[in-house]
Amino acid sequence: MTLALTLLRCVGWLSRPDLSVRMGPAGPTLETPGAQCLGGHVFEYAIVPHEGGWQNAFIEAHRFARPMRAVPASGSAVLTAAGSLVQVTSPRLVVSGIKAAEDGTGLVVRLYNIGDRSVRGKARVSEPHGRVQCVNLNEEAISEATVEDGWVPITTKRNEIVSLLFRKKARR
Secondary structure (H helix, E strand, O other), X not given: OOOOOOOOOOOOEOOOOOOOOOOOOOOOOOEOHHHHOOOOOOOOOOOOOOOOOOHHHHHHHHHHHOOOOOOOOOOOOOOOOOOOOEEEOXXXXXXXXXXXXXXXXXXXXXXXXXXXXXXXXXXXXXXXXXXXXXXXXXXXXXXXXXXXXXXXXXXXXXXXXXXXXXXXXXXX
């Protein structure tokens, strides 16, 4: 197997009419000296072996290209032995953010469906919590979510974003 990877595409002209590989220009014949990309460059890339379509490699690609960032915050959270604050059962549901609720009442977990069809999955947090609500991007309640043995079943439309607000457990 051969893999060709273009790391930089540097051109001297936007188009040329005198190329042997093509008849006529592909656009205006303009010199583009700034497109030479002169200087040093650093590249990072990953190869993700997988079967099937690109969706089967998306999670690993996403983790590489957009790793989750941790920022200092007040309070604390309980992590599982694996060190995961959020677990999701479907590889087509991507966690895009985890944050404290703006009103201080819990933890917001944002997920989105990377696929072009509906996806069913489940999500849970390791932190003990009370009820769970589906909220919009302003963290306004849309509906109560069902919780089954700590897991929240999720059904998403294609490319849909879902925000779940895991409310703090009531103190006794």
